[in-house]
Amino acid sequence: MKTVGIIGLGLIGGSMAIDLKRRGFASQVLGVEQVPLNAEAALKIGLVDEVVPYQECVERADIIVVAVPVGSAVGLVSDILDRFHAGEEASANASLRDPVRANAFAEASFPAWKEKIVIDVCSTKEQICLATHYHPCRRQFVSTHPMAGTEYSGPWAAMPGLFDGRACIFANTEESAPKAVKTIEELYDVLNMRPIYMNAANHDVHTAYVSHISHVTSFALALTVLDKEKDEKHIFDLASGGFSSTVRLAKSSADMWVPILTQNRDNVLHVMDTYIEKMNAFREAVANYDEDRIRALIEEANRIKKIIR
Amino acid sequence: MKTVGIIGLGLIGGSMAIDLKRRGFASQVLGVEQVPLNAEAALKIGLVDEVVPYQECVERADIIVVAVPVGSAVGLVSDILDRFHAGEEASANASLRDPVRANAFAEASFPAWKEKIVIDVCSTKEQICLATHYHPCRRQFVSTHPMAGTEYSGPWAAMPGLFDGRACIFANTEESAPKAVKTIEELYDVLNMRPIYMNAANHDVHTAYVSHISHVTSFALALTVLDKEKDEKHIFDLASGGFSSTVRLAKSSADMWVPILTQNRDNVLHVMDTYIEKMNAFREAVANYDEDRIRALIEEANRIKKIIR
Numbered sequence: 001m002k003t004v005g006i007i008g009l010g011l012i013g014g015s016m017a018i019d020l021k022r023r024g025f026a027s028q029v030l031g032v033e034q035v036p037l038n039a040e041a042a043l044k045i046g047l048v049d050e051v052v053p054y055q056e057c058v059e060r061a062d063i064i065v066v067a068v069p070v071g072s073a074v075g076l077v078s079d080i081l082d083r084f085h086a087g088e089e090a091s092a093n094a095s096l097r098d099p100v101r102a103n104a105f106a107e108a109s110f111p112a113w114k115e116k117i118v119i120d121v122c123s124t125k126e127q128i129c130l131a132t133h134y135h136p137c138r139r140q141f142v143s144t145h146p147m148a149g150t151e152y153s154g155p156w157a158a159m160p161g162l163f164d165g166r167a168c169i170f171a172n173t174e175e176s177a178p179k180a181v182k183t184i185e186e187l188y189d190v191l192n193m194r195p196i197y198m199n200a201a202n203h204d205v206h207t208a209y210v211s212h213i214s215h216v217t218s219f220a221l222a223l224t225v226l227d228k229e230k231d232e233k234h235i236f237d238l239a240s241g242g243f244s245s246t247v248r249l250a251k252s253s254a255d256m257w258v259p260i261l262t263q264n265r266d267n268v269l270h271v272m273d274t275y276i277e278k279m280n281a282f283r284e285a286v287a288n289y290d291e292d293r294i295r296a297l298i299e300e301a302n303r304i305k306k307i308i309r
Numbered sequence: 310m311k312t313v314g315i316i317g318l319g320l321i322g323g324s325m326a327i328d329l330k331r332r333g334f335a336s337q338v339l340g341v342e343q344v345p346l347n348a349e350a351a352l353k354i355g356l357v358d359e360v361v362p363y364q365e366c367v368e369r370a371d372i373i374v375v376a377v378p379v380g381s382a383v384g385l386v387s388d389i390l391d392r393f394h395a396g397e398e399a400s401a402n403a404s405l406r407d408p409v410r411a412n413a414f415a416e417a418s419f420p421a422w423k424e425k426i427v428i429d430v431c432s433t434k435e436q437i438c439l440a441t442h443y444h445p446c447r448r449q450f451v452s453t454h455p456m457a458g459t460e461y462s463g464p465w466a467a468m469p470g471l472f473d474g475r476a477c478i479f480a481n482t483e484e485s486a487p488k489a490v491k492t493i494e495e496l497y498d499v500l501n502m503r504p505i506y507m508n509a510a511n512h513d514v515h516t517a518y519v520s521h522i523s524h525v526t527s528f529a530l531a532l533t534v535l536d537k538e539k540d541e542k543h544i545f546d547l548a549s550g551g552f553s554s555t556v557r558l559a560k561s562s563a564d565m566w567v568p569i570l571t572q573n574r575d576n577v578l579h580v581m582d583t584y585i586e587k588m589n590a591f592r593e594a595v596a597n598y599d600e601d602r603i604r605a606l607i608e609e610a611n612r613i614k615k616i617i618r
Contacts, residue, residue: 147547167546196546209537210547214555217526220587222610228518228583235616237476237505238456238519244617245554246523251614254607258600265595271537272592276585278532282525283581286574291567298563301531305560307544308553 001027003111005061007054007076009033009042011149012121013067014158016191017047022160025190032057033155042155058083062111063119063187070122071259074131080118081137087113088137117180119144119187123207123256124263125171125200139177142184145169145203146193147211151251168193171200208267213275215249215257216268222250310336312420314370316363316385318342318351320458321430322376323467325500326356331469334499341366342464351464367392371420372428372496379431380568383440389427390446396422397446426489428453428496432516432565433572434480434509448486451493454478454512455502456520460560477502480509517576522584524558524566525577531559 004026006013013031020026031048033039039051058064058080066073066080091113119142120128132138148166150157168188173181185195198206225247229235261268278297285293313335315322322340329335340357342348348360367373367389375382375389400422428451429437441447457475459466477497482490494504507515534556538544570577587606594602 149551151551169547206538206543206547209534210544210552213533214530214552216588216591217530218555219607219610220584220591221523221526222613223587223606224522224580224584225518226609226612227587228580229515232616234515235519237503238478238515239617242458242460242558243519243523245557246527247613247617248554249551250610252607252611254604254611257607258603261595261603262598262600265598268595269592271533272588272595274537275529275533276588276592278529278536279525279581279585279588282529283578283585286570286581287578289571289574291571294567294570295563297532298528298561298566300535301528301559302561302563303535304531304544304556307541308548308556 001025002062003028003030003060005030005032005052005057005064006048007032007057007064007066008068009038009047009051009155009158010067011153011157011162012146013065014042014045014047014155015148015160015162016065016067016121017042018158018160019163019191020187021049023190025187030057030061038155045155045158047155047158055083058116059087060111062115063117063183066118066120066122069256069259070124070128070263073120073122074128077118077120077128077141078131078135081132081135081141084113084116084118084137084140085135087116114140116140117142117183119184121146123211123260125169125203127263129172129175129200133175138175140180142173142176142180143171143200144184144188145171145207146188146191148193151248153253153256163188163191163193166193167196169203170195170197171203173197204264205267208264208271212260212264212268213271215252216261216272217275218247218249218252221247310334311371312337312339312369314339314341314361314366314373315357316341316366316373316375317377318347318356318360318464318467319376320462320466320471321455322374323351323354323356323464324457324469324471325374325376325430325455326351327467327469328472328500329496330358332499334496339366339370347464354464354467356464356467364392367425368396369420371424372426372492375427375429375431378565378568379433379437379572382429382431383437386427386429386437386450387440387444390441390444390450393422393425393427393446393449394444396425423449425449426451426492428493430455432520432569434478434512436572438481438484438509442484447484449489451482451485451489452480452509453493453497454480454516455497455500457502460557462562462565472497472500472502475502476505478512479504479506480512482506513573514576517573517580521569521573521577522580524561525570525581526584527556527558527561530556 004020006017009031017029021029029048031051032054066076117140146163146168148163313329315326318340326338330338338357340360341363375385426449441450455472455477457472
């Protein structure tokens with residue numbers, strides 16, 4: 001059993017905290033949360049055993065999960081790897097000076113720096129992998145993306161079972177120590193996730209296609225309807241289940257999505273361009289009352305049924 | 310208790326059949342279905358008591374529900390009103406010739422032609438109201454749009470409780486007989502729907518904004534992803550809940566949506582143009598790494614939270 005430290009007690013961090021503790025992977029879950037309200041809520045809800053300062057979390061935890069928006073995660077993972085490096089050097093020096101006392105101290109207090117692992121759970125993988133590529137402790141970092149979530153955020157959005165049955169991407173595992181990868185595979189296995197191994201750059205291309213574009217189309221749909229329907233009561237009255245599900249992702253937070261869209265800019269632009277083309281094709285068919293063309297487009301779109309149940 | 314005839318045993322017609330019978334509004338439900346497989350399935354599933362020919366349904370039913378795609382519904386409602394008219398004239402003539410026998414015959418066999426009501430359940434209302442506006446039996450027609458549905462179709466998609474708690478639009482009720490409107494209000498009350506009264510032209514504007522555009526954006530999303538992701542396994546692996554719910558409507562049938570989009574062409578084009586503008590604004594902000602602008606757009610879109618829970 002491990003001490004797991006989770007930095008960022010939002011939907012993803014909080015939901016991990018619940019299931020890692022409840023399912024016996026973590027003996028103890030430490031949380032780091034810079035928003036005081038969220039920290040207090042996380043304790044009150046019982047997501048974590050303790051909320052501790054960042055530095056203490058890095059010292060005490062065996063596994064550190066960085067679950068903050070992707071803009072901050074890149075710097076944070078690098079900083080944690082720096083601390084691993086400093087810790088490893090300090091212990092090496094201490095054991096050179098007085099091997100017996102140094103070992104006794106290490107065993108009595110904190111897990112060995114060399115055994116610690118840090119993981120991120122970001123929706124973009126290329127920048128974080130590039131930024132850490134040459135770090136001397138790169139092998140202690142495992143870059144992952146659990147493909148699960150809801151449109152809600154904050155510790156109150158955390159829920160048990162969020163990850164069950166979903167896919168978890170492992171990016172560039174060849175740069176991580178095999179033992180570290182194995183430990184993190186066990187962690188996600190406890191969360192009931194299917195591992196998928198992928199190059200970081202490929203990950204960003206595919207998630208732009210399948211996940212990021214869905215958010216952009218939802219945001220644009222909400223903007224359109226809010227713009228056109230000045231009378232909000234009409235939206236409420238006329239929104240059937242179809243509209244609600246299509247616009248659901250438009251509730252997603254700017255804190256999370258601004259950095260995803262800028263970090264993955266090129267791929268997102270590429271897929272947005274294709275999307276705008278398809279929309280224009282549809283527009284033209286409707287404008288021309290071209291029933292055959294509309295039917296062909298809809299029937300082509302219907303192929304998604306075979307893939308998504 | 311009424312004999313209800315339902316023409317078109319798909320998702321909407323079939324689901325109405327289930328609840329109108331189960332909740333005691335209909336003593337008997339007759340179905341008309343031109344696809345032999347669907348007719349057989351509807352009987353097997355037990356959606357209706359009998360599947361009968363179209364003409365027999367019009368003769369025997371007190372209330373006729375036209376639940377076919379909007380392209381066919383316009384002609385069908387007019388034809389049913391023609392039959393009401395012919396029936397009324399024939400009974401009037403018969404009772405002139407031999408009042409006693411004619412009345413006895415009418416009482417013994419079919420409900421009086423003058424008491425019959427036809428309703429449609431179409432997603433567009435302007436054309437059907439225009440087409441029937443001058444019909445001598447217009448008052449026996451009540452034009453409605455129950456705002457409920459799923460992305461599935463056919464008798465096997467029918468389900469109990471589909472309409473519970475949703476809104477039902479009544480269009481141009483001033484053209485219908487008050488008694489007919491009252492009967493149809495009772496019918497939808499049994500289905501637990503909230504009535505909303507609206508002018509047909511307004512209905513088509515608002516549903517373009519809130520419902521039709523959601524379908525178009527979903528179709529375009531499916532087309533984009535299918536085009537970009539040649540490897541379908543990636544779509545399956547990477548589709549988190551967000552993508553599935555945004556693309557859900559892209560499973561909707563061409564039979565239903567081709568006529569909706571062409572009948573409501575002007576409104577749909579208008580809202581598509583606004584949508585394409587919003588998408589381009591988003592594209593520009595991402596292209597320029599303009600984080601403030603992206604944030605402003607997302608936060609504006611987030612306002613949908615206040616309206617749709």
